[in-house]
Amino acid sequence: MIEKLAKAVVDGDTEACRKGAEEALRAGIEPLTAMNEGLMKGIELTGKGYESGEIFLSDMMRAADAMQAGINVLIPHVEEKDKAKFRKGRIAIGTMKGDIHDIGKNLVGVYLQAAGFDIHDLGVDVDPMKFVEKGQEVKANILGLSALMTSTRGFQREVVSLVNEMNLRQTFFIIVGGAVTTPEWAREVKADGYGRTCLDAVELCNKLTSAAPPLGQPILIYQS
Amino acid sequence: MLSFLEILERAQKGPICKTRDWDIHVIPDKVKQKISDYDLKGTYDPNNPINTDDKLADRYFEAGFSLALELGMHCLDTQRTINYEEQELKEAVSEHIQRISYGTRPDDVVIAARRPDDNNVPIVQFGPFAMPISEELWIPIHQSIAQHRIVDMLCPGTLGTIHGMEVRAGTPLEVLAGRYEGRLSREAVRRAGRPNMALRGPQITPTSLGHLAGYGDPQGYRTTDMNVVLGIQELKTSYTLLEKVAHVLNLEAPVHTMSWSFLGAYAGPPEGVALASIAASILLIPTHQATTSAGSCFDARVFCNTGREAIWADSISGQAQARNIDRPIEGIITPISGPCTEMLLHECAAAALGGTVSGRAWLLGVRPRGGRLENYSTALENIFSAEIVKAAARLTRKDANEIVKELLPKYENRLRAPAEGKTFPECYDPTKLKPSKDWLEIYTAARKELAVLGLSLDRHELNVMPPRSVEGGAG
Numbered sequence: 001m002i003e004k005l006a007k008a009v010v011d012g013d014t015e016a017c018r019k020g021a022e023e024a025l026r027a028g029i030e031p032l033t034a035m036n037e038g039l040m041k042g043i044e045l046t047g048k049g050y051e052s053g054e055i056f057l058s059d060m061m062r063a064a065d066a067m068q069a070g071i072n073v074l075i076p077h078v079e080e081k082d083k084a085k086f087r088k089g090r091i092a093i094g095t096m097k098g099d100i101h102d103i104g105k106n107l108v109g110v111y112l113q114a115a116g117f118d119i120h121d122l123g124v125d126v127d128p129m130k131f132v133e134k135g136q137e138v139k140a141n142i143l144g145l146s147a148l149m150t151s152t153r154g155f156q157r158e159v160v161s162l163v164n165e166m167n168l169r170q171t172f173f174i175i176v177g178g179a180v181t182t183p184e185w186a187r188e189v190k191a192d193g194y195g196r197t198c199l200d201a202v203e204l205c206n207k208l209t210s211a212a213p214p215l216g217q218p219i220l221i222y223q224s
Numbered sequence: 225m226l227s228f229l230e231i232l233e234r235a236q237k238g239p240i241c242k243t244r245d246w247d248i249h250v251i252p253d254k255v256k257q258k259i260s261d262y263d264l265k266g267t268y269d270p271n272n273p274i275n276t277d278d279k280l281a282d283r284y285f286e287a288g289f290s291l292a293l294e295l296g297m298h299c300l301d302t303q304r305t306i307n308y309e310e311q312e313l314k315e316a317v318s319e320h321i322q323r324i325s326y327g328t329r330p331d332d333v334v335i336a337a338r339r340p341d342d343n344n345v346p347i348v349q350f351g352p353f354a355m356p357i358s359e360e361l362w363i364p365i366h367q368s369i370a371q372h373r374i375v376d377m378l379c380p381g382t383l384g385t386i387h388g389m390e391v392r393a394g395t396p397l398e399v400l401a402g403r404y405e406g407r408l409s410r411e412a413v414r415r416a417g418r419p420n421m422a423l424r425g426p427q428i429t430p431t432s433l434g435h436l437a438g439y440g441d442p443q444g445y446r447t448t449d450m451n452v453v454l455g456i457q458e459l460k461t462s463y464t465l466l467e468k469v470a471h472v473l474n475l476e477a478p479v480h481t482m483s484w485s486f487l488g489a490y491a492g493p494p495e496g497v498a499l500a501s502i503a504a505s506i507l508l509i510p511t512h513q514a515t516t517s518a519g520s521c522f523d524a525r526v527f528c529n530t531g532r533e534a535i536w537a538d539s540i541s542g543q544a545q546a547r548n549i550d551r552p553i554e555g556i557i558t559p560i561s562g563p564c565t566e567m568l569l570h571e572c573a574a575a576a577l578g579g580t581v582s583g584r585a586w587l588l589g590v591r592p593r594g595g596r597l598e599n600y601s602t603a604l605e606n607i608f609s610a611e612i613v614k615a616a617a618r619l620t621r622k623d624a625n626e627i628v629k630e631l632l633p634k635y636e637n638r639l640r641a642p643a644e645g646k647t648f649p650e651c652y653d654p655t656k657l658k659p660s661k662d663w664l665e666i667y668t669a670a671r672k673e674l675a676v677l678g679l680s681l682d683r684h685e686l687n688v689m690p691p692r693s694v695e696g697g698a699g
Contacts, residue, residue, distance in 0.1 A: 056252070057490060058249075061248045065248075098394045100300065100462065103457075103486060150598075151401070152392075158392075180356060
């Protein structure tokens, strides 16, 4: 049954995941076991498949949707003390105003979701103020800002300004990424972190979970 | 061709589809189906990165056409699909547009349609295509490329600032930047002694504002330049893009359109990416009312199109298009390493060879570091790539395949950690517009290496006229 759950995630089968999670509960399987050894195992396999080039972004996104469906069934039955493992934090993520590139942002979102973060995807072409508003609405810990163009990168700076001027700097971490961003850029705009790849983003967000915003110096991860 | 009003009507009234569904269900499922229906699974041949089989190329075209017909094009703003009848797409691909001219005399060029293994020499449209270029280096970088006659058309970069102020999309700064970019680029070709050279532009157009603002100034972009409206992968357009189309139609100028299909994203394996790029090229003709169109393949995982899978997908896609669409087809060179490295020239050579022998009518580039980092552009990689393109027109696909097979192992295991190289001022004299000794030595060695591999490059005069002193500026 646990294996079926993992397979449903790999297959990106949302319905099978939901049903599999319900069956696991009925069979008396510990919800935590079903999540760790079923859902998380499935998403781990999917991630490995992507890294090795065997599967693609659409498969990853389907797998993430399926995993989420299973989590939604199981999480109410998980003991409070164990929930933190699957609810590491909430991230409002999006691509900056004027920028419609979504592939990198979607991929990062899936990796972070698989790592146990709640992802609130604002989509593309997102006004700076929308990041702040969404962050407040969902009580986000992190605002994740993606930019692929020099003419849209400047809006990352604007989000930092808005958060500062609205006295929210102790509420959110602000992390930046995307093709035209660099560690130097993250320092310049006074972001809390920068990651070059999806795996970097996961490592970065994991590190942020044990800190409080704002950081004096950004965490810069770009070696993976 | 269908009228533009008809396209807008279909964008408003076509079947509803959410973008997320389009990306992660509709596209991958239909691509998989076509790969199966046309027996294309496993046709990617890593041992032969340039396809040499005409029948396979034609089968890809049939499958790509079928994909285009069954899917149509997704409009981001309306969340609807613009669908086409079979006859409408057949008319789009069969309309006979063999030649198109750009620029004005005496600096004009004619782009002619080519076929695979065609000995006619492609046009090269080079420059730091949409790469971030700083204001102070804009004219030196562009002038240093345009001053070499082997470059036929100039492709500008994008400005990060205007008079020191950061450009921001969709604001008045984008309007100012559209005009400023056109003026600076025109000034660069004027200083290079080619004032009427065709530009590709405008580049700073995240919204339609920059596009609209780029024209109307005699010292900026002209209707005789290449008026470009790109598509969005996979098989998507938007009102921003359709606004640009409307603008070019208002100017009574031809539209050029193209789209990349991405390895590692929604279309799946190299076979699927090739299919999506063919479908994009077909669908963009009516959707963007295009005179010329193209679909290319790009590896989003390593941010370049010089890896083995991307070169193969781009070759089969280019051949399918060049053999079956009666218009000139564009190709592109996007390496991931930086200037002043051997790796950059190896990457450029492989991509330029693949594009040329596959029938691309003109090659666009060159974009070191995946086109992402500021000022990583010099004339020398552009000259080298142009030399490859011009010489490769003498080769067959079979010959080029053998050379690319030798080139790929020299760099492909470093695509995820490429040679970073140097920025323009680090390996070029920004005043004399000459390469550094190191960079010149790397270039000379690469030329010799290519000759050993079977591609002798024509001698190109690197010592061009000194930069002109000019009065006035571009501001």
